[in-house]
Amino acid sequence: MxxxxxxxxxxxxxxxxxxxxxxxxxxxxxxLSTGPDEPGSSVAPGQxxxxxxxxxxxxxxAELRLPAADVAEVRAELADHLRDSIASLEAEGFETERAIxxxxxxxxxxxxxxxxxxxxxxxxxxxxxxxGGGVFAAGxxxxxxxxxxIVLAMLGFLAVSALVALLAAVGVHLPGIFGDxxxxxxxxxxxxxxxxxxxxxxxxxxxxxxxxxxRRAPRTVAVFWAVAGALVFGWLAxxxxxxxxxxxxxxxxxxxxxxxxAAAFVRIERPMxxxxxxxxxxxxxxxxxxVLGVYAVNVSVSSTSGSAPLSSLVVCSAxxxxxxxxxxxxxxxVAPMAPAAWLPEGFPMNGGSNSFGxxxxxxxxxxxxGQSALSVAAILSNWTxxxxxxxxxxxxxxxxxxxxxxxxxxxxxxQPAVSSGSHLTAVFHFERLRDASPWWVxxxxxxxxxHRYLLDGGxxxxxxxxxxxxxxxxxxx
Amino acid sequence: xxxxxxxxxxxxxxxxxxxxxxxxxxxxxxxxxxPVIFRRMQERATDTEAGERPEAGPNQGDQSLLYPALHxxxxxxxxHATWQSDGKGIRHRTYRRRRLLPRRLVGAQRS
Numbered sequence: 112m113x114x115x116x117x118x119x120x121x122x123x124x125x126x127x128x129x130x131x132x133x134x135x136x137x138x139x140x141x142x143l144s145t146g147p148d149e150p151g152s153s154v155a156p157g158q159x160x161x162x163x164x165x166x167x168x169x170x171x172x173a174e175l176r177l178p179a180a181d182v183a184e185v186r187a188e189l190a191d192h193l194r195d196s197i198a199s200l201e202a203e204g205f206e207t208e209r210a211i212x213x214x215x216x217x218x219x220x221x222x223x224x225x226x227x228x229x230x231x232x233x234x235x236x237x238x239x240x241x242x243g244g245g246v247f248a249a250g251x252x253x254x255x256x257x258x259x260x261i262v263l264a265m266l267g268f269l270a271v272s273a274l275v276a277l278l279a280a281v282g283v284h285l286p287g288i289f290g291d292x293x294x295x296x297x298x299x300x301x302x303x304x305x306x307x308x309x310x311x312x313x314x315x316x317x318x319x320x321x322x323x324x325x326r327r328a329p330r331t332v333a334v335f336w337a338v339a340g341a342l343v344f345g346w347l348a349x350x351x352x353x354x355x356x357x358x359x360x361x362x363x364x365x366x367x368x369x370x371x372x373a374a375a376f377v378r379i380e381r382p383m384x385x386x387x388x389x390x391x392x393x394x395x396x397x398x399x400x401x402v403l404g405v406y407a408v409n410v411s412v413s414s415t416s417g418s419a420p421l422s423s424l425v426v427c428s429a430x431x432x433x434x435x436x437x438x439x440x441x442x443x444x445v446a447p448m449a450p451a452a453w454l455p456e457g458f459p460m461n462g463g464s465n466s467f468g469x470x471x472x473x474x475x476x477x478x479x480x481g482q483s484a485l486s487v488a489a490i491l492s493n494w495t496x497x498x499x500x501x502x503x504x505x506x507x508x509x510x511x512x513x514x515x516x517x518x519x520x521x522x523x524x525x526q527p528a529v530s531s532g533s534h535l536t537a538v539f540h541f542e543r544l545r546d547a548s549p550w551w552v553x554x555x556x557x558x559x560x561x562h563r564y565l566l567d568g569g570x571x572x573x574x575x576x577x578x579x580x581x582x583x584x585x586x587x588x
Numbered sequence: 589x590x591x592x593x594x595x596x597x598x599x600x601x602x603x604x605x606x607x608x609x610x611x612x613x614x615x616x617x618x619x620x621x622x623p624v625i626f627r628r629m630q631e632r633a634t635d636t637e638a639g640e641r642p643e644a645g646p647n648q649g650d651q652s653l654l655y656p657a658l659h660x661x662x663x664x665x666x667x668h669a670t671w672q673s674d675g676k677g678i679r680h681r682t683y684r685r686r687r688l689l690p691r692r693l694v695g696a697q698r699s
Contacts, residue, residue: 184671188622188681189655195623196651219652227601227656234663326663 118406125254126395132251135244136316136383139323143178144382160211164193167221174225177232177326185228189218232326241325245336248320249313256312258397260305268301295548295575299360306348310367314340314374319383333375340371349580356576356583364580440514442568445502445522445553449564453493487530494556497528497566499537504551504571513571515551523547528554541574545586549573604657607632612667612685619672619682626654658683 158164168186175182193214200210218224275285318336322329345368442448491497500522502515524544526537535554541547554567576583611628612620620628661667661683668686671679 184681185655185659187679191678191680192622192651192655195621199623213649217649217651218655219650224652224655227653228659231601231656231660232663234660236665237663 118403122399126399129251129254129395132248132316133255136248136251136320139244139248139320140383142180142323142326143319143329144180158190158194159197159207160193160214163211163215164190167193167215167218170221171225171228174222175229176328177229178323178328181232181326193218238325238327241321241323241327241332244324245317245321245332249317249340252313252316253309256309257305259312260308261301262397263308264301264304267304268297295355296357296359298575299355299357300363302354303360303363306352307363307367307370310340310344310348310370311374313344314371315379315383318375318379329379330376333379337372337375340375341368344368344371351579353578353582356578356580361580361583439512440551440568440571441517442515442553442565444515444517444520445500446555446563446565449556449558449566453558453564454490487533487535491556493559494566496563497530497535497554497556499526499528499535499539499569500553500555501525501539501541501547502551502553503547504549507549507571507573513549515553523550542577543582543586545576545583548575601653601656601660604653605661608654608657609661609666609685612661612683616685619670619684621680621682622654622658625658625683626651629654 168189171189172182172186175185177185196214196217197207197210200213201207205213278285314336317340318329318333321327321336322332325332348364348367501524502522503519505511505513505516507513524539524541524547526539528535528537539550539552541550549571550573551569551571553565553569555563556566558564576586578586607629608625611625611632614628614632615624658667658669662669665686667683669681669683672682673679
C-alpha cells in the first residue's frame with residue numbers, strides 16, 4: 112500500500128489538474144459566448160426611447176470589442192441606467208423627448224464611452240491572468256488531447272484495417288505501404304497522431320481561455336499563442352519527445368508548428384465543443400487506466416530485465432565443426448571461421464550476454480577455460496582489430512532459422528571490442544538507427560595472416576527506433 | 589453633453605475612480621446600482637460643511653466616466669459586481685466593495 116502511495120498522489124494530482132483546467136476553460140467559454148447568465152435583451156421593445164437607446168448602444172458596442180458576455184452585460188446595464196435616468200428626468204419635469212436626449216447626452220459620445228469601457232475591461236491584471244490561464248489550460252488541453260488522440264488514432268487504425276480487410280474480401284489487394292517492420296510504422300503513426308491532436312487541442316484551449324480571462328477577442332490573442340504554440344510544441348515534438356518513428360510519422364511531426372498556427376486561427380471565434388460531465392469522467396478513467404497500465408508494464412519489465420544467457424548464442428570453434436553451428440545462420444557471409452590452430456585452449460567462449468536499456472544494446476562475451484577465466488589479452492595476443500559487427504538479419508517472424516541477411520555484404524555498425532579482464536564488451540545504439548532491425552551481432556578479429564576471421568557466431572535480435580523526429584532525420588542510416 | 593458646466597474641471601478617470609470607490613463604500617449597506625452610486629457622488633460633492641472647500645466632484649450630470657470607472661474598479665478587483673432582480677423581476681447590476689475579510693470581521697477589528 113505504501114509503495115502505491117506515490118502513484119496515488121501522482122494520479123490524484125493529475126486528475127485535480129485536469130478538472131481545474133477543464134473548469135477554467137468552461138468559465139472562459141461562458142464569457143466568450145452568451146451563456147445562461149446572459150442578462151437578457153438590453154432594451155425592452157416597450158421601453159421609453161427604445162429606438163434612440165438601441166441606436167446609441169449599437170454605436171457604443173461597435174467600439175467595445177469585448178467578449179460576447181461582456182458586451183451583453185454592458186448593454187443591459189446601460190439600458191437599465193438609461194431607463195432609470197429618463198424616469199428621473201421626467202419626474203423633474205422634462206418632456207419625454209428632451210429627457211431621452213439629456214439622459215443619452217450625460218453618458219457622452221457613444222464611441223468614446225465604448226472605448227473607455229474597453230480600456231477599463233482590458234486591464235493589465237486581466238492580461239496577466241489570461242496569460243497564466245492560457246498556459247494552465249494548454250497543459251490540461253495537451254493531456255486531454257493526448258488521451259483523445261489515442262482514442263482517435265485507434266479508431267482510425269481500426270477503420271483503415273476494416274477497410275483493407277473489406278477490399279481484400281472483394282479481391283482488391285492494396286500495396287503494403289507500411290512494409291515489413293513488425294508494426295513499427297503503424298506504432299509511429301499512432302504516436303504522431305496523438306501528438307498532433309494534443310497540440311491542436313492545447314493551442315485552442317490556450318487561445319480561448321486567455322481571450323476569456325483577458326477580455327480580448329480570440330483572434331487578438333491568437334497571434335501570441337500561434338507563435339508560442341508553434342515554438343513550444345514544435346520543439347517538443349521534433350527534438351524532445353521520443354518514441355517510435357518512421358518517415359510518415361516524422362512528416363506528421365514536422366507539421367506540428369503548422370497545426371499549432373492553424374488551431375490558433377481557424378474558426379477560433381466558434382465556441383469549443385462542450386466538455387460535458389461524461390467527457391470528463393471518461394477522460395479521467397482513461398488516464399487512470401493508462402497510468403496503471405504503464406505502471407503494470409514497468410513492474411513486469413523490471414522484474415524480468417537484466418542480463419540473461421543468450422539462448423541462441425552459437426559458438427563455432429573450428430570451420431570443420433559445422434554441425435555445432437546448426438542451424439545455419441549464414442555466418443560465412445561475415446568471414447571464415449577462425450582456424451582452431453590459431454586459438455588457444457581457452458577458446459571458445461564460455462558464453463555471452465546482452466542487455467538492453469536507455470544507453471543502447473550492450474554485448475558482453477566472456478572467455479574462459481574450465482573453472483578459471485582467462486585474460487582476453489593472453490588469449491588474443493596474436494589477433495588484432497577485435498571488434499563486434501552488427502549485420503542486417505532475416506526477419507525473426509518468418510519461418511526458418513533466421514540468421515544474417517545474405518543480401519548485405521558489410522555490417523551496418525561496428526564497435527571495437529573493449530577488453531575488461533576475461534570479458535569483451537561493446538555497446539550498440541540500435542534504437543538510434545533507422546532500419547537497423549532485425550540485427551545480428553558477431554565478434555571478428557584480424558588473424559596473424561592479415562585476414563579477418565569470425566571468433567563468435569554472436570546472436571540476433573530486434574530493436575525498433577526510439578527517439579525524436581530530429582534523431583530520425585540525423586540518424587546515420 | 590454636459591462637459592464643462594457645473595463644478596470643477598473635466599475629470600480624469602483616476603479621479604473618477606476615487607470618487608466612485610468612496611461612494612460605493614458609503615453605500616455598502618445595500619448593493620447599489622450605477623444610478624444610485626452617481627447620486628451619492630453628487631451628494632458627496634455638494635454635502636460639504638460651511639467654510640470647507642467643496643469636494644472636487646463630477647460636473648453636474650456628467651456620467652461619461654461613471655461606468656468606465658466602475659468597470660475599471662471591478663477589473664482591479666476593488667469592487668464586485670452582481671446581477672440582482674428587483675420586485676418587478678427587472679435585473680440590475682449592483683456593486684459592492686470587495687474585501688478580503690467579511691464585513692463583520694472588519695468592523696470588529698475597527699472597533
